[in-house]
Amino acid sequence: MSTLTTPQKSASAEARRIINVTKLHFTNAFPMMVLPLLILGFIFLVNYVIWLLIFTSIGASDAADVSEGMQFSGASLFIFVYMLVVAVQAVNLTFPFALGYGVTRRDFYLGSSVAFILLSFYYAAIMAILATIERATNGWGLGGHMFDVVYFGADDIGTRFVLYLFVFLFFFFIGAATASVYVRWKSNGMIAFFAVLTLIVLGAIVLITQTQSWPAVGEWFVTNGSLGVAAWSLLLTAAAAVAGFFLMRRATPKA
Known part of the structure; x- marks a missing residue:
């Protein structure tokens, strides 16, 4: 009987540790x-004032063209970059603390991943x-x-x-x-990471340029559409998640 209950208890204890790490982030x-x-709201307020100034200074015939041009706004990009920073800080700040309470590196990464998925x-x-209200x-x-905006263009709230x-x-x-x-x-x-990343990006740009493949790249984005491109990004997301997991397994707290 003990051989059957021990794995169950172990799995339950591990689940509790993962949940505790998730709670730690919150x-x-x-x-x-x-x-x-709050920051996003401030950015929206600034944009609203700019829109108001623009549309009160142009004629009705130009309003449609101006509105179409605004489809390429990058005003909401802030929140995505902020979340990248949040992930970096969350891992760096809580990792030593969690290990001090006996959490394994594996449980820490899994608990952190759950927090990031919930966020x-x-x-x-x-x-x-x-976006739905805006439309x-x-x-x-x-x-x-x-x-x-055009990057997240969709006809229904579920797709958005x-x-x-x-x-x-x-x-x-x-x-x-x-x-x-x-x-x-x-x-x-x-330093090594960003150096390698820079070389990879630069190499990709040179390769695409030398092979005159920019039209094909543009066509790929158009063919796949916003949802298709976002779906392809899951491959990079999964690769990053797996790489982070194995790196964390061998990490040590900051000295």
Whole structure:
């Protein structure tokens, strides 16, 4: 009987440790769940004032062209970059603390991943709702675009939610992988990481340019559409998640 219950108890204890790590990340919820929304609200207010100034200074015949141009707004990009930073800080700040309480590296990474997934759902829902309101009100009555932009163009709230979810997952796990590089190899590892990343990006640009493949790249984005591109990003998200997991297994707290 004991041989049957011991694995169950072990699995239950591991699940509790993972849940405790997840809770640890939400101990101070303000910078993770409230502050980004306040900053996003301020960015929206600034944009609204700009839209108001623009649309009160142009004629009705130009309004449609101006509104279409705003489809390429990057005003909401802040929150995605912020989530990458949140992931980096969450891993770096809580890793030594969690190990001090006997949490394994494996449980820490899994618990952190659960926190990032929950946050992705939270922010994806908020952004999808705001995008839906923005479209329903014709850009808040001014034809402005901050949430319902071309990159997240969709006809229904469910598709918008999925789009935002995939993008948030991407930024969270890229941030987690980057943080794992730091806790594994410290500053020297970060220097090497960004050097290699720069060479890879530069090499890709040179290869595409030399083979005159930019039209094909553009066609790929057009053919796949926003949802298709977001779905392909899951491959990078999964790769980052797996890389972060194995790096964290061999990481040591910051000295």
